[in-house]
Amino acid sequence: MGKTTRYRFREYHVTTATDPMALPTFKALCVTSEERNCAASSGEMHAPEELTRWIAGHCAQTGHQSYEQTMRTVVRAEPGAWQ
Ligand SMILES: [Zn+2]
Numbered sequence: 001m002g003k004t005t006r007y008r009f010r011e012y013h014v015t016t017a018t019d020p021m022a023l024p025t026f027k028a029l030c031v032t033s034e035e036r037n038c039a040a041s042s043g044e045m046h047a048p049e050e051l052t053r054w055i056a057g058h059c060a061q062t063g064h065q066s067y068e069q070t071m072r073t074v075v076r077a078e079p080g081a082w083q
Pocket residue numbers: 030031032038039040058062064
């Protein structure tokens with residue numbers, strides 16, 4: 001189940017939808033500041049639970065509590081004639 005968005009561009013309308021065949025990718029980066037940023041990275045994961053597990057493990061080891069989380073999805077654009 002993907003997110004669908006419509007946008008009108010000149011004489012076209014374009015529909016974008018998340019590609020159901022492409023798994024979203026989750027990643028966390030530790031941005032806890034001490035002398036320098038930790039910058040430990042979870043690497044790419046395909047489930048948010050895996051990401052949470054990584055964060056929990058890193059937090060347990062280091063006590064670090066600030067993370068930058070990103071989710072990457074693939075979106076397909078379908079152009080159509082203006083109606
Ligand atoms: Zn850290």
